[in-house]
Amino acid sequence: MKIVVKKLAELSSEEWCDLVAERIKVFVVEQHCPYQEVDQDDHHAYHLVLKDGKNSLVGYTRIYRRNDGKATFGRVLVPKEYREKNYGRQLVQATIDEAHKLFPHENIQIQAQAYLENFYHSFGFQPISKIYLEDNIPHLDMLLKGAN
Template sequence: MRLSVKKTSELSVPELLEIMKARVKVFVVEQECPYQEIDDQDDNALHMILRVDGRLAAYTRIIKDSKPGYMSFGRVLVVKEFREQHLGREIVSATIEEIKQDFPGNNIKISGQSYLQKFYESFGFKPVSDVYLEDGIPHIDFELQVIE
Protein backbone atom coordinates (compact mmCIF):
# COMPACT_ATOMS: atom_id res chain seq x y z
CA MET A 1 0.00 0.00 0.00
CA ARG A 2 1.37 3.40 -0.97
CA LEU A 3 -0.08 6.86 -0.36
CA SER A 4 0.84 9.86 -2.46
CA VAL A 5 -0.24 13.48 -2.25
CA LYS A 6 -0.08 15.70 -5.32
CA LYS A 7 -1.32 19.07 -6.49
CA THR A 8 -3.30 18.95 -9.71
CA SER A 9 -0.36 20.54 -11.54
CA GLU A 10 1.93 17.71 -10.33
CA LEU A 11 -0.23 14.89 -11.68
CA SER A 12 0.87 13.21 -14.88
CA VAL A 13 -1.72 12.91 -17.63
CA PRO A 14 -2.15 9.15 -16.98
CA GLU A 15 -2.61 9.80 -13.22
CA LEU A 16 -5.17 12.53 -13.86
CA LEU A 17 -7.11 10.32 -16.29
CA GLU A 18 -7.03 7.40 -13.84
CA ILE A 19 -8.46 9.60 -11.06
CA MET A 20 -11.14 11.13 -13.25
CA LYS A 21 -12.22 7.72 -14.60
CA ALA A 22 -12.53 6.36 -11.05
CA ARG A 23 -14.51 9.39 -9.85
CA VAL A 24 -16.92 9.27 -12.78
CA LYS A 25 -17.34 5.50 -12.39
CA VAL A 26 -18.18 5.76 -8.68
CA PHE A 27 -20.11 9.04 -8.45
CA VAL A 28 -21.85 9.19 -11.83
CA VAL A 29 -22.20 5.60 -13.05
CA GLU A 30 -22.44 3.49 -9.87
CA GLN A 31 -24.57 6.04 -8.02
CA GLU A 32 -26.61 6.78 -11.15
CA CYS A 33 -26.19 10.51 -10.58
CA PRO A 34 -25.56 12.63 -13.67
CA TYR A 35 -23.80 15.81 -12.56
CA GLN A 36 -20.70 17.88 -13.34
CA GLU A 37 -18.23 15.59 -11.55
CA ILE A 38 -15.08 17.35 -12.75
CA ASP A 39 -15.32 20.96 -11.65
CA ASP A 40 -13.33 24.15 -11.11
CA GLN A 41 -12.30 22.99 -7.62
CA ASP A 42 -9.99 20.48 -9.31
CA ASP A 43 -7.82 23.33 -10.61
CA ASN A 44 -6.21 23.91 -7.20
CA ALA A 45 -6.96 20.68 -5.37
CA LEU A 46 -4.61 18.44 -3.46
CA HIS A 47 -5.15 14.81 -4.43
CA MET A 48 -4.72 11.97 -1.93
CA ILE A 49 -4.09 8.74 -3.82
CA LEU A 50 -3.89 5.36 -2.14
CA ARG A 51 -2.47 2.58 -4.30
CA VAL A 52 -2.45 -1.16 -3.72
CA ASP A 53 -0.12 -3.17 -5.97
CA GLY A 54 0.33 -0.05 -8.11
CA ARG A 55 -3.41 0.35 -8.76
CA LEU A 56 -5.63 3.20 -7.59
CA ALA A 57 -7.58 1.79 -4.64
CA ALA A 58 -8.84 4.87 -2.73
CA TYR A 59 -8.88 8.62 -3.26
CA THR A 60 -9.88 11.98 -1.78
CA ARG A 61 -9.57 15.58 -2.91
CA ILE A 62 -8.58 18.37 -0.49
CA ILE A 63 -9.87 21.88 -1.25
CA LYS A 64 -10.27 25.22 0.50
CA ASP A 65 -13.72 25.67 1.98
CA SER A 66 -15.68 28.84 1.28
CA LYS A 67 -15.90 29.41 5.04
CA PRO A 68 -12.78 31.28 6.29
CA GLY A 69 -10.60 29.19 8.61
CA TYR A 70 -11.77 25.91 7.12
CA MET A 71 -10.43 23.35 4.70
CA SER A 72 -12.54 20.66 3.10
CA PHE A 73 -12.20 17.32 1.41
CA GLY A 74 -14.49 15.28 -0.74
CA ARG A 75 -14.80 12.87 -3.63
CA VAL A 76 -13.98 10.16 -1.09
CA LEU A 77 -13.97 6.87 -2.93
CA VAL A 78 -12.78 3.30 -2.74
CA VAL A 79 -12.58 1.47 -6.06
CA LYS A 80 -15.11 -1.37 -6.13
CA GLU A 81 -12.63 -4.29 -6.08
CA PHE A 82 -10.90 -2.81 -3.00
CA ARG A 83 -14.00 -2.30 -0.86
CA GLU A 84 -14.45 -4.12 2.46
CA GLN A 85 -10.71 -3.71 3.21
CA HIS A 86 -11.09 -0.60 5.44
CA LEU A 87 -9.37 1.58 2.84
CA GLY A 88 -12.04 4.25 3.29
CA ARG A 89 -10.91 4.59 6.89
CA GLU A 90 -7.25 4.67 5.75
CA ILE A 91 -7.75 7.40 3.17
CA VAL A 92 -9.93 9.60 5.40
CA SER A 93 -7.45 9.32 8.30
CA ALA A 94 -4.58 10.21 5.99
CA THR A 95 -6.55 13.12 4.54
CA ILE A 96 -7.29 14.57 7.98
CA GLU A 97 -3.62 14.26 8.95
CA GLU A 98 -2.54 15.91 5.68
CA ILE A 99 -4.86 18.86 6.34
CA LYS A 100 -3.55 19.23 9.91
CA GLN A 101 0.05 19.18 8.63
CA ASP A 102 -0.25 21.32 5.48
CA PHE A 103 -2.98 23.72 6.59
CA PRO A 104 -2.45 24.33 10.32
CA GLY A 105 -4.90 26.67 11.97
CA ASN A 106 -7.85 25.42 9.93
CA ASN A 107 -10.80 23.31 10.96
CA ILE A 108 -12.39 20.88 8.51
CA LYS A 109 -15.85 21.13 6.95
CA ILE A 110 -17.24 18.46 4.64
CA SER A 111 -20.47 17.48 2.95
CA GLY A 112 -20.99 13.74 3.29
CA GLN A 113 -23.65 11.33 2.14
CA SER A 114 -26.03 10.88 5.04
CA TYR A 115 -25.68 7.09 5.16
CA LEU A 116 -22.03 7.67 6.15
CA GLN A 117 -22.89 9.76 9.23
CA LYS A 118 -21.60 7.21 11.78
CA PHE A 119 -18.45 6.70 9.67
CA TYR A 120 -17.60 10.42 9.74
CA GLU A 121 -18.59 10.76 13.40
CA SER A 122 -16.05 8.02 14.21
CA PHE A 123 -13.33 10.53 13.17
CA GLY A 124 -14.79 13.23 15.43
CA PHE A 125 -16.92 15.03 12.84
CA LYS A 126 -20.13 16.60 14.16
CA PRO A 127 -23.21 17.12 11.96
CA VAL A 128 -23.96 20.84 11.51
CA SER A 129 -26.94 20.65 9.15
CA ASP A 130 -30.11 18.74 8.57
CA VAL A 131 -30.18 16.19 5.77
CA TYR A 132 -30.49 17.88 2.36
CA LEU A 133 -30.43 16.69 -1.23
CA GLU A 134 -27.35 17.32 -3.32
CA ASP A 135 -27.78 16.06 -6.88
CA GLY A 136 -30.66 13.93 -5.60
CA ILE A 137 -28.56 12.18 -2.90
CA PRO A 138 -29.14 12.83 0.85
CA HIS A 139 -26.18 14.69 2.39
CA ILE A 140 -25.23 16.25 5.73
CA ASP A 141 -22.66 18.97 6.46
CA PHE A 142 -20.08 17.97 9.08
CA GLU A 143 -17.35 19.88 10.88
CA LEU A 144 -14.24 18.68 12.66
CA GLN A 145 -12.69 21.11 15.14
CA VAL A 146 -8.96 20.67 14.68
CA ILE A 147 -7.90 23.85 16.46
CA GLU A 148 -9.00 24.77 19.96
Protein backbone atom coordinates in the same frame (compact mmCIF):
# COMPACT_ATOMS: atom_id res chain seq x y z
CA MET B 1 0.08 1.37 1.80
CA LYS B 2 1.48 4.33 -0.04
CA ILE B 3 -0.05 7.81 0.07
CA VAL B 4 0.57 10.15 -2.85
CA VAL B 5 -0.51 13.80 -2.67
CA LYS B 6 -0.21 16.03 -5.74
CA LYS B 7 -1.63 19.22 -7.13
CA LEU B 8 -3.26 19.01 -10.56
CA ALA B 9 -0.18 20.42 -12.33
CA GLU B 10 1.97 17.69 -10.75
CA LEU B 11 -0.21 14.84 -12.02
CA SER B 12 0.73 13.24 -15.32
CA SER B 13 -1.99 13.16 -17.95
CA GLU B 14 -2.24 9.38 -17.42
CA GLU B 15 -2.62 9.78 -13.64
CA TRP B 16 -5.30 12.45 -14.08
CA CYS B 17 -7.23 10.38 -16.64
CA ASP B 18 -7.14 7.35 -14.31
CA LEU B 19 -8.44 9.44 -11.39
CA VAL B 20 -11.21 11.04 -13.44
CA ALA B 21 -12.26 7.68 -14.87
CA GLU B 22 -12.55 6.22 -11.36
CA ARG B 23 -14.45 9.27 -10.07
CA ILE B 24 -16.93 9.10 -12.95
CA LYS B 25 -17.32 5.33 -12.47
CA VAL B 26 -18.22 5.80 -8.79
CA PHE B 27 -20.01 9.16 -8.61
CA VAL B 28 -21.78 9.33 -11.97
CA VAL B 29 -22.30 5.76 -13.18
CA GLU B 30 -22.52 3.76 -9.94
CA GLN B 31 -24.56 6.37 -8.08
CA HIS B 32 -26.70 7.20 -11.14
CA CYS B 33 -25.95 10.87 -10.70
CA PRO B 34 -25.35 12.92 -13.85
CA TYR B 35 -23.57 16.08 -12.75
CA GLN B 36 -20.45 18.10 -13.52
CA GLU B 37 -17.97 15.71 -11.91
CA VAL B 38 -14.78 17.57 -12.81
CA ASP B 39 -15.02 21.15 -11.58
CA GLN B 40 -13.01 24.26 -10.70
CA ASP B 41 -12.08 22.86 -7.30
CA ASP B 42 -9.86 20.32 -9.06
CA HIS B 43 -7.56 23.15 -10.15
CA HIS B 44 -6.56 24.14 -6.61
CA ALA B 45 -7.14 20.85 -4.78
CA TYR B 46 -4.56 18.48 -3.41
CA HIS B 47 -5.36 15.07 -4.89
CA LEU B 48 -4.66 12.28 -2.41
CA VAL B 49 -4.29 8.73 -3.72
CA LEU B 50 -4.00 5.64 -1.54
CA LYS B 51 -2.12 2.81 -3.31
CA ASP B 52 -1.55 -0.77 -2.27
CA GLY B 53 1.67 -2.79 -2.52
CA LYS B 54 0.97 -3.47 -6.22
CA ASN B 55 0.68 0.29 -6.86
CA SER B 56 -3.07 -0.05 -7.54
CA LEU B 57 -5.38 2.83 -6.65
CA VAL B 58 -7.41 1.67 -3.64
CA GLY B 59 -8.64 5.11 -2.54
CA TYR B 60 -8.86 8.73 -3.60
CA THR B 61 -9.97 12.07 -2.21
CA ARG B 62 -9.29 15.72 -2.83
CA ILE B 63 -8.48 18.34 -0.19
CA TYR B 64 -8.91 22.07 -0.68
CA ARG B 65 -9.99 25.38 0.77
CA ARG B 66 -13.61 26.18 -0.09
CA ASN B 67 -14.70 29.54 -1.50
CA ASP B 68 -15.72 30.58 2.02
CA GLY B 69 -12.16 29.88 3.24
CA LYS B 70 -12.94 26.66 5.13
CA ALA B 71 -10.79 23.55 4.77
CA THR B 72 -12.63 20.59 3.27
CA PHE B 73 -12.24 17.33 1.45
CA GLY B 74 -14.49 15.39 -0.85
CA ARG B 75 -14.83 12.96 -3.75
CA VAL B 76 -13.94 10.24 -1.24
CA LEU B 77 -13.91 6.93 -3.05
CA VAL B 78 -12.72 3.37 -2.82
CA PRO B 79 -13.10 1.40 -6.07
CA LYS B 80 -15.74 -1.32 -5.86
CA GLU B 81 -13.23 -4.18 -6.01
CA TYR B 82 -11.39 -2.83 -2.93
CA ARG B 83 -14.35 -2.15 -0.65
CA GLU B 84 -14.88 -4.07 2.59
CA LYS B 85 -11.10 -4.19 3.13
CA ASN B 86 -10.76 -1.25 5.56
CA TYR B 87 -9.30 1.04 2.88
CA GLY B 88 -12.02 3.64 3.49
CA ARG B 89 -10.90 4.12 7.08
CA GLN B 90 -7.24 4.35 6.04
CA LEU B 91 -8.14 6.81 3.29
CA VAL B 92 -10.15 9.14 5.51
CA GLN B 93 -7.53 9.09 8.27
CA ALA B 94 -4.78 9.87 5.74
CA THR B 95 -6.95 12.67 4.32
CA ILE B 96 -7.57 14.19 7.76
CA ASP B 97 -3.85 13.97 8.58
CA GLU B 98 -2.92 15.65 5.29
CA ALA B 99 -5.59 18.35 5.72
CA HIS B 100 -4.15 19.15 9.17
CA LYS B 101 -0.68 19.48 7.61
CA LEU B 102 -1.96 21.72 4.80
CA PHE B 103 -4.28 23.81 6.99
CA PRO B 104 -2.89 23.62 10.55
CA HIS B 105 -5.32 24.23 13.43
CA GLU B 106 -8.26 24.78 11.07
CA ASN B 107 -11.63 23.12 11.30
CA ILE B 108 -12.51 20.75 8.47
CA GLN B 109 -16.06 20.97 7.12
CA ILE B 110 -17.40 18.30 4.77
CA GLN B 111 -20.59 17.43 2.94
CA ALA B 112 -21.14 13.79 3.89
CA GLN B 113 -23.59 11.40 2.34
CA ALA B 114 -26.14 10.87 5.09
CA TYR B 115 -25.69 7.10 5.27
CA LEU B 116 -22.02 7.72 6.22
CA GLU B 117 -22.78 9.95 9.22
CA ASN B 118 -21.68 7.33 11.78
CA PHE B 119 -18.56 6.52 9.77
CA TYR B 120 -17.43 10.17 9.81
CA HIS B 121 -18.54 10.55 13.42
CA SER B 122 -16.03 7.80 14.31
CA PHE B 123 -13.27 10.23 13.20
CA GLY B 124 -14.65 13.03 15.37
CA PHE B 125 -16.89 14.81 12.85
CA GLN B 126 -20.10 16.29 14.24
CA PRO B 127 -23.23 17.08 12.21
CA ILE B 128 -23.85 20.81 11.78
CA SER B 129 -26.85 20.71 9.46
CA LYS B 130 -30.02 18.81 8.83
CA ILE B 131 -30.10 16.30 6.00
CA TYR B 132 -30.56 17.88 2.56
CA LEU B 133 -30.50 16.67 -1.03
CA GLU B 134 -27.36 17.31 -3.07
CA ASP B 135 -27.61 15.91 -6.61
CA ASN B 136 -30.64 13.94 -5.39
CA ILE B 137 -28.55 12.14 -2.70
CA PRO B 138 -29.18 12.81 1.03
CA HIS B 139 -26.23 14.70 2.57
CA LEU B 140 -25.43 16.61 5.74
CA ASP B 141 -22.68 19.02 6.68
CA MET B 142 -20.22 17.79 9.28
CA LEU B 143 -17.39 19.52 11.13
CA LEU B 144 -14.13 18.29 12.64
CA LYS B 145 -12.63 20.88 14.96
CA GLY B 146 -8.98 21.68 14.38
CA ALA B 147 -6.30 21.29 17.02
CA ASN B 148 -5.63 24.40 19.09
